[in-house]
Amino acid sequence: MARRIGSRYTAHQILGRGSAGTVWLGEGPDGPVAIKLLREDLSSDQELVGRFVQERTALLGLEHPHVVSVRDLVVDGNDLALVMDLVRGTDLRTRLDRDRRLAPEAAVAIAADVADGLAAAHAAGVVHRDVKPENVLLDMQGPLGPGGxxxxxxxxxGVAKLIDTPRRTRATKIIGTPDYLAPEIVEGLPPRASVDIYALATVLYELLAGFTPFGGGHPGAVLRRHVTETVVPLPGIPDELWQLLVQCLAKAPASRLRASELGARLRELLPMLEGMPPLDVDEPETEPAEEAADDTPQSAPPPAAGKPVRRRGAVPLVPGARPADSNRDTHTSMRVPAPDELAGGARGTARAPRAAGSPRPGSARNRAVTRRRRLALAVAAVVLAAAGVGTWLAAADDDTAPPQDSGNSAPATP
Incomplete structure (x- = not known):
């Protein structure tokens, strides 16, 4: 059913839902548009509406080939909406759900596009603050790039910044998506351009591996890993690409590249990635090893035929999220962990990707294999020990046995 949005736009059908609102296919004076209608509780917040209007100039002025342009901002009664360019395609999360991971050339080309868009935004003084696959759209009508x-x-x-108003959140709150949050946000520092670089590096890692480097399990555990753990190498990618990922996933914001530098470096790597197939690595178990009992299976049963696979980074964190939505609710608000909470449970290194079929170190399967090996070694030791004792006893019996009477010896002389 069509509905009017302000005096210039008509929304016809829902394209997807997110944590901030609903995206509609709409029509405006200049043709088809996408209309993001923010949640009613947001539109009723007068402080947020005022901030929304203040951000109008910055959002409307952000134009780049790799940014979905905002054409208009509508404030009309209970309606608070962003009118955006309509992109004929899908979002990157949907692509990941279908393919699990991409060939390195295609993954790097997509990340380079996003880095170029971020460079334009950062130059205009705008920080995205919520870079994730759900917020990356793929234009299916344009020409194909590297790796298809x-x-x-x-x-x-601007959506994360609009939601994160002083009245709605306090300094002790985190706004964002746990899998992609930079360590400085977890520690309560204000977000700057470097948080977008960290998030984009996390997205690139996910495109290559099929899972995020620090995700899985309870959101609080994910936040702690961002601060306390280091990422481990992905097997099978060139060292130049890995070093680039490591630099952009650095805990210190100053160590990361700027968006323009990252985009240029990624494009330089494209020739060496040509023809390389997707990586063959297994996803670590969803729950951290320390949170599961020794005998509890770590991996979930396979999904029923025809059902989509729910992977890390697409786990609903907002109450009432619907798994069928094309733009999944992964945006959440959490308390900033205290320093002792961040320090607790640190393992030093994130759960390592591994060759397909091999157990992850620290997993229940790995512990079971280790126990079996230890048991086998113990049994072998007992057998060897028993054999050694038997040999020693036999030798001792030979040394202490009385001389045998052959029947030819002379009687002892008294």
């Missing part, structure tokens, strides 16, 4: 990739555009600029 579609042109990537970053969307939802």
């Amino acid at each position: 990739s579609h042109r990537a555009l970053l969307t939802d600029f």
